[in-house]
Amino acid sequence: MKQFEVNFDGLVGPTHNYAGLSFGNVASQSNANAISSPKQAAKQGLAKMKALADMGMTQGVLAPQERPDIATLRRLGFTGSDARVLENAAKQARQVFLACCSASSMWTANAATVSPSADTADGRVHFTPANLTNKFHRSLEPEVTGRILQATFANEKYFAHHAHLPDNEHFGDEGAANHTRLCSNYCHSGVELFVYGRYAFDTTKPAPKRYPARQTLEASQAIARLHGLDEDSVVFIQQNPDVIDQGVFHNDVIAVGNQNVLFFHEQAFYQKDAVLQEIRRKFGDHPLHFIEVSTDAVPVADAVKTYLFNTQIITLPDNSMAIIAPSECEENENVHRYLSALIASDAPIKEVKYFDVKQSMRNGGGPACLRLRVALTEQEVAVVNPATLINDTQFAKLNRWVDKHYRDVLTENDLRDPQLLIESRTALDELTQLLKLGSVYPFQRQGS
Numbered sequence: 001m002k003q004f005e006v007n008f009d010g011l012v013g014p015t016h017n018y019a020g021l022s023f024g025n026v027a028s029q030s031n032a033n034a035i036s037s038p039k040q041a042a043k044q045g046l047a048k049m050k051a052l053a054d055m056g057m058t059q060g061v062l063a064p065q066e067r068p069d070i071a072t073l074r075r076l077g078f079t080g081s082d083a084r085v086l087e088n089a090a091k092q093a094r095q096v097f098l099a100c101c102s103a104s105s106m107w108t109a110n111a112a113t114v115s116p117s118a119d120t121a122d123g124r125v126h127f128t129p130a131n132l133t134n135k136f137h138r139s140l141e142p143e144v145t146g147r148i149l150q151a152t153f154a155n156e157k158y159f160a161h162h163a164h165l166p167d168n169e170h171f172g173d174e175g176a177a178n179h180t181r182l183c184s185n186y187c188h189s190g191v192e193l194f195v196y197g198r199y200a201f202d203t204t205k206p207a208p209k210r211y212p213a214r215q216t217l218e219a220s221q222a223i224a225r226l227h228g229l230d231e232d233s234v235v236f237i238q239q240n241p242d243v244i245d246q247g248v249f250h251n252d253v254i255a256v257g258n259q260n261v262l263f264f265h266e267q268a269f270y271q272k273d274a275v276l277q278e279i280r281r282k283f284g285d286h287p288l289h290f291i292e293v294s295t296d297a298v299p300v301a302d303a304v305k306t307y308l309f310n311t312q313i314i315t316l317p318d319n320s321m322a323i324i325a326p327s328e329c330e331e332n333e334n335v336h337r338y339l340s341a342l343i344a345s346d347a348p349i350k351e352v353k354y355f356d357v358k359q360s361m362r363n364g365g366g367p368a369c370l371r372l373r374v375a376l377t378e379q380e381v382a383v384v385n386p387a388t389l390i391n392d393t394q395f396a397k398l399n400r401w402v403d404k405h406y407r408d409v410l411t412e413n414d415l416r417d418p419q420l421l422i423e424s425r426t427a428l429d430e431l432t433q434l435l436k437l438g439s440v441y442p443f444q445r446q447g448s
């Protein structure tokens with residue numbers, strides 16, 4: 001059977017900005033209030049999607065959210081016309097206002113956790129949107145994300161959609177950024193790795209001290225239950241609390257897997273040796289490659305700065321593996337040296353391709369944050385909403401759509417401009433037609 005791992009990249013929304021909203025995410029905090037370029041950001045993302053499609057990969061796109069989020073501002077007590085809501089929120093509750101303007105849904109690794117049909121009890125692909133409770137601005141995403149996923153994967157025979165977990169820190173869930181899957185073939189059952197930062201109900205267990213652990217063990221266990229995963233094919237792994245305190249706010253900042261390769265930093269996991277043993281045991285007799293990067297070769301600080309592990313390892317149509325890295329990795333001496341040696345070694349990764357995704361990197365999102373992986377059979381690909389798959393025509397249409405609607409620069413002051421709200425809604429309304437999503441946004445459903 002033909003096998004596919006389809007990357008669904010998040011399209012950057014028209015309000016992309018830097019507001020320093022993510023405590024524990026070093027890049028987000030250090031670029032607070034920098035001037036952003038939504039147009040450049042969206043184009044950098046589209047260029048990456050197109051490049052992967054041109055490599056022969058099946059590539060998809062997920063629509064962004066409606067921002068500024070007027071519906072949430074109204075829930076929080078701001079009233080009057082939309083323009084008044086924006087003006088008063090910006091004046092009276094600046095931080096809340098900024099949170100309601102974030103284009104953070106672009107990082108679709110946090111959109112959901114996905115289990116392919118080969119792993120699940122009912123043989124369907126399972127999706128659970130992440131509740132993202134740890135950050136207010138991100139907690140606004142799951143409902144609309146669920147609708148976008150249902151409009152993208154709209155076939156009950158093949159796809160099962162769950163509600164996001166209860167909105168509470170006990171079940172803090174960050175989606176695929178803390179989940180990876182190892183397998184020998186995408187269509188054969190694999191081992192799903194769930195990485196959590198802390199225990200919600202047992203405070204005697206180790207936990208980070210400086211920065212928050214966004215994902216709990218209990219959330220990861222709930223997802224595994226919902227998706228009908230077999231316990232012999234699941235490994236729950238605690239992230240090393242010390243690296244969370246050094247700015248590793250998601251596991252995908254320090255580890256990434258693809259097929260039978262797990263690429264990780266030596267400090268990534270708590271009680272690493274036991275973890276690796278359990279993975280090996282559950283993976284079975286097939287070849288499995290652990291590529292472990294030592295602190296001597298790449299200190300954690302360099303990994304956080306360059307996003308060496310927030311790379312995408314992909315299997316190309318000729319079955320060789322390539323690594324999709326941000327250009328920051330090429331610019332850093334340690335990391336560049338490491339990657340050059342890696343592809344010259346006998347490891348399965350044979351090629352590295354660097355991409356400029358700086359607009360996203362400044363908010364702490366690398367190539368891997370920008371995509372949600374969905375392993376699909378040929379039959380399943382055939383029932384995905386075809387308008388969400390990237391080909392030359394869709395790429396050209398999306399680029400034109402960005403040119404037409406996006407601003408070149410955006411500052412904090414622009415976010416309160418009622419014209420920006422109108423521009424964003426006009427753009428998104430057109431996008432839902434382009435991607436054939438139906439009415440997924442609150443502004444499209446008013447009165448329904």
Ligand SMILES: NCCC[C@H](NC(=O)CCC(=O)O)C(=O)O
Nearest residue numbers: 018019020021022025028104369
């Ligand atoms: N997977 C990468 C996610 C990056 C995201 N950054 C942000 O939301 C920053 C937004 C800002 O600060 O404007 C986060 O931390 O969840």
